Amino acid sequence: MKHLLRTSASLMLVFCLAFSSLAAGGEKTYTYSLYDAPRKMAIPLTLLPRDKYELIDWAESVRIKLISPISSLDGSMDEKPYDAPVIIKSKMAVMTDALFPHDVHTYWLNCKSCHPGIFVQARGGNEDMTMWNITDGKYCGRCHDRVAFPLRECYRCHLGLNVETTVK
Numbered sequence: 001m002k003h004l005l006r007t008s009a010s011l012m013l014v015f016c017l018a019f020s021s022l023a024a025g026g027e028k029t030y031t032y033s034l035y036d037a038p039r040k041m042a043i044p045l046t047l048l049p050r051d052k053y054e055l056i057d058w059a060e061s062v063r064i065k066l067i068s069p070i071s072s073l074d075g076s077m078d079e080k081p082y083d084a085p086v087i088i089k090s091k092m093a094v095m096t097d098a099l100f101p102h103d104v105h106t107y108w109l110n111c112k113s114c115h116p117g118i119f120v121q122a123r124g125g126n127e128d129m130t131m132w133n134i135t136d137g138k139y140c141g142r143c144h145d146r147v148a149f150p151l152r153e154c155y156r157c158h159l160g161l162n163v164e165t166t167v168k
Contacts, residue, residue: 081106098157
């Protein structure tokens with residue numbers, strides 16, 4: 001119980017500091033690390049908007065300017081990120097092809113985050129990319145169902161239309 005109260009008090013302090021910074025109209029920095037390095041004040045996760053599953057809606061958090069993500073921990077940036085959509089052919093006749101939007105992902109991440117470690121960067125290079133493997137935490141499943149939207153939202157990737165005529 002003491003730990004819960006301490007955590008609640010810490011969150012309230014963080015909220016008050018963040019709110020006073022926003023109310024003042026400025027962007028303040030605070031020292032709160034073991035190494036006394038100045039950093040921007042973090043926003044508590046409890047204040048971020050939620051989706052219909054009560055998961056954090058990261059895209060909405062960016063849209064309303066609550067957060068501004070960096071593309072990598074080491075600060076490296078891609079010169080010009082690849083932003084063209086990729087059509088992933090379905091391996092089953094009963095399932096539509098999937099549309100992978102690079103632009104949404106390269107907004108958050110640099111290319112090295114996924115290539116070549118998670119995805120082979122070649123057309124057809126990920127032959128064993130199946131929903132079974134994705135739900136097992138491979139490929140898209142490295143983030144989705146963990147920190148990105150749930151895999152049960154099939155319509156977010158698998159489109160009801162012929163994808164090839166939609167993307168040109």
